[in-house]
Amino acid sequence: MFVNKVVASEMISLDGYFAGPDGELDWHYVDDEFNAYATELLDAASVLVFGRVTYQLMADFWPSDQAQQVDPETALRMNRLPKVVFSRSMKRAEWAPTEVKSGDLGAEIDRLRQGAVGNVLVLGSGQILSALAELGLVDEYRLLVNPIVLGQGRPLFSGLKSRLPMKLVRTRPFKSGLMGLFYEPDRT
Numbered sequence: 001m002f003v004n005k006v007v008a009s010e011m012i013s014l015d016g017y018f019a020g021p022d023g024e025l026d027w028h029y030v031d032d033e034f035n036a037y038a039t040e041l042l043d044a045a046s047v048l049v050f051g052r053v054t055y056q057l058m059a060d061f062w063p064s065d066q067a068q069q070v071d072p073e074t075a076l077r078m079n080r081l082p083k084v085v086f087s088r089s090m091k092r093a094e095w096a097p098t099e100v101k102s103g104d105l106g107a108e109i110d111r112l113r114q115g116a117v118g119n120v121l122v123l124g125s126g127q128i129l130s131a132l133a134e135l136g137l138v139d140e141y142r143l144l145v146n147p148i149v150l151g152q153g154r155p156l157f158s159g160l161k162s163r164l165p166m167k168l169v170r171t172r173p174f175k176s177g178l179m180g181l182f183y184e185p186d187r188t
Contacts, residue, residue, distance in 0.1 A: 004116040005139035006109060008129050009041055010156055012143055017153030018126055023053065029146050029176045035071050037172070037180070041142075042077035046118035049109070052087035054124035059095035084112065086128055106135045130157050133164055140184055141166065147177035 011028050012018050019025060050058065061067050062078040083098040086108075090100050101108050109132060112120045122129055122138070132138050143156075157164075165186040172180030 004046070004113045004119060006113060006120045006122065006132065006137050007041075007045075007140045007142060008122040008132070008138050009142040010124065010129070010144065011146060012156050013146055013148050013150045013153065015149050015151065015153075016155055017150045018124060018156040019154040020150055021152050021154070023057075023154070025057070027146060027148050027150065029148075029174070029178045030071075031174075031176050033174050033176065034144075034178060035074055037144075037174075038071075038074045039077065041121065042074065042081065044119050045081060045121035046116040047112055047120050048078070048081050048083045049112070049120060049122045049125065049128065050083065050085045051125035051128040052085060052090050055083070055085040055087075055090075055093070055095075055098075058123070059093070059098075063095060084108070086125075105131055106137060109135075109137050126154060126156055126158065130159050133157065134160055134162070136185065136187075138185065140169075140182060143181045143183065145179045145181060147179075 010018055013027065020027065058078065062075050067075040083095065084101055085093055085098055086101050086105060088102050093100050105128070109120065122132065166183040167186040168181065169184050170182040172182070174180070
């Protein structure tokens with residue numbers, strides 16, 4: 001029986017940042033091989049989960065003509081998949097289909113997992129990811145390590161109150177130097 005998982009797929013630098021100090025993402029290694037990975041990832045998802053900041057970045061890019069030209073396959077999937085954005089300040093979202101939620105994060109993720117016919121996919125959204133990790137709700141962490149050191153930026157995990165032991169379940173090298181490290185929580 002297929003069990004719906006909460007999967008976090010995160011681009012990070014060698015020094016552990018998921019965004020530059022001003023939120024910049026221009027250092028991500030994206031090529032045809034990465035786009036094929038993104039297609040696989042999105043095809044296994046039934047819903048995308050974001051925090052407000054990441055959602056806004058995605059909503060500004062994926063419906064654009066530029067996204068259609070640069071990566072039409074990923075754009076099709078990003079625009080078609082249902083999205084949930086967690087925000088206390090956002091009241092409505094323009095990028096359809098999107099639901100805005102401000103309630104209990106854990107309960108909402110459980111609801112999404114129960115109703116899903118694929119994975120619940122978290123992209124970016126460091127604060128949401130940290131909260132989900134603290135609650136023990138992430139089943140798989142896909143860290144895509146970019147061959148760059150930023151020196152400063154926004155750490156992927158911040159504010160955690162306890163350690164999160166992990167076990168490596170798979171690696172995926174990319175020709176660009178990007179390295180996929182796929183982990184599951186070590187709950188033993």
